[in-house]
Amino acid sequence: MTRVTKFSGRDAGPSARMAGFMAHLRDNGLRVGVSEADAALSALTQVDAYDPIQSRCALKAVLTGCAEENARFDDLFDSFWMNGGKVKERVMPSLNSLSDSVHSSRSAEGEQAGGGAGEATAPDGSDGEADADGEGKLVATTLRQKMKRDLRDVVQTDDIREAEEIARRLGIALRHRRSRRRKAAQKGDRIHFRKLIRQSLQTGGEPIRLPKKSRPDRPQKIVAICDVSGSMTLYAQVFLAFIAGLMRSDDTADAYLFHTRLVRIAEALRDRDPLRALGRLSVLADGFGGGSKIGESLMQFSRTYARKFVDGRTVVMILSDGYDTGSASELGEAMRLLKKRGCKVIWLNPLKGWDDYEPVAAGMAAALPYIDLFRPANRLADLAALEPELMRL
């Protein structure tokens, strides 16, 4: 291999280059941090670091964490270290600008999505637009203004109150998932031996009372993802009321909405005043009633929020008609990733209520194998009727 990248003579040395490589990986979506950089450097001391094959294998073992990253690593390694003599960008001019160049990574948007909850609820991207071009900004604003709908007109507060009750009942129905681990309990099917021994010490080895243990009920979390694209406008009233009710009745629930992008609305909807909550939501739901990119939005969800908030004890509820302007394969892939978190997936489709409905939309067909429960819903009553089915889930 003679295609090793020639770095600028002003580079501060091998560790600075490694830091540059870390920044390169981070830009490309690998989750590497300071501790990984540290581990990578100590790994290189264990191998012949001048041998590209050995150092590649070593860095691969340390810096990747899943099959997908593993597969991409070779290309990333080549583009940085084996760039045929060219330096693509000035990697690490000096050490003191290190932190600076890490923050100004190109994938700022991706980072924001992966960041904390508070950050993500803020409407993103608007600042960049404004700075870029004065005129462009004006045009964009007027366009957006037309698309903006005040959700307070769409959703009635009475509905929210009714939805709150329904959501509370659904929450209870879902709660009946029993743990496999036993805990001490008043009544139970097994003897709690540890307790028994302790108690029988007082009675000279005669177990007088038999303490029991049983499987406790574990709470399940609901994560609702609502489609508010143009084709769903009719049903948005019901679904948003339901989600608003859900958020108010269940502290652990989480909610998102999407049209062409995904927004987390959990914080906004927890506002004490339902009307104000909807007002805050309107700000976030900029683009409401526009096109829909289900695949892309769900993919974003699976890659970012789902990693933090979705686990084996989560029920993901997707409220959408499945009409997608994106590719069906992306939706299928997004659902596969989501399902791998170990959650249950419920898809409520308002169109399924129609007599001769078949899930023929390519996206819907691709998602179907990953769905545990596929039901119609376009009125609050339909949602209420889900209760017995959720019990069985």
Next chain:
Amino acid sequence: MDCTALKTAMAEQGYVASDDLAMAVHLALALGRPLLLEGAAGVGKTEIARVLASVQDTKLIRLQCYEGLDASQSIYEWNYQKQLLSIRAAAESGTAKEAEARIFSEEFLLERPLLAAIRQDKAPILLVDEIDRADEEFEAYLLEILSDFQITIPELGTIPAKSRPVVILTANGTRDLSDALRRRCLYAHVGYPDRHTELSILKARCPDVEAHLANQIIGFVQSLRKEQLEKTPGIAEMLDFAAALMGLGVNDLTHDPAILQATMATLLKTESDRFNITTEITQRIAGKAA
């Protein structure tokens, strides 16, 4: 021992590892970090631990994970029957006072794999098999043990590690593992081997197979993996297939279609795969492999 030496040592034990994998194992040993192996079933993830144990000439301690696995099955448990008898004996001999201190001592402690692993004189290989089957709580518990290698038993106090075990975790992707666990581990993805590697594996494991038949077997299995199957056959299946052919005295795959179809039981493990891979298809693949 450097990476190539390790690779050779593993090959001597009959395990042919790829460069990536050998390096990951080498670093896990050198840096003392846990190694997470991911890959489809039957590609030899568990086998690595076994081979590594014999290369290092040390004990292999295995913890098989399942949903609901808890501390009493993975770390320690008290021997309740013995405790009860001991209390009664103490009550009869009038030494009930001392009984409490005695029954919560080493003598009454049942070691489970995790506790056993940190109490060995010589660092063992700890294999945490199919970690993705255990639930999130267990993952969190394991993280704690992997970071400080000590276990606290309320009645006995903290037990520090006598030696730090080499930890190997395997997963085959039934669910995602937490980022925290992934970050603590080195990672290697174990895939299906290429033709050359698989041939060396077959030669290492079944030295009696003739070169001609060995080539046919590998060619056949490699092309079979390219078919649309529900369960792609792994290395273990390939070895079973070879053993079956040997047992039946077959020395050429193309000779008897009926026998070949019968031995497919070792490679195809679902009803629909058996149904879809008909005699014609096996003959076509075998013909190409020959």
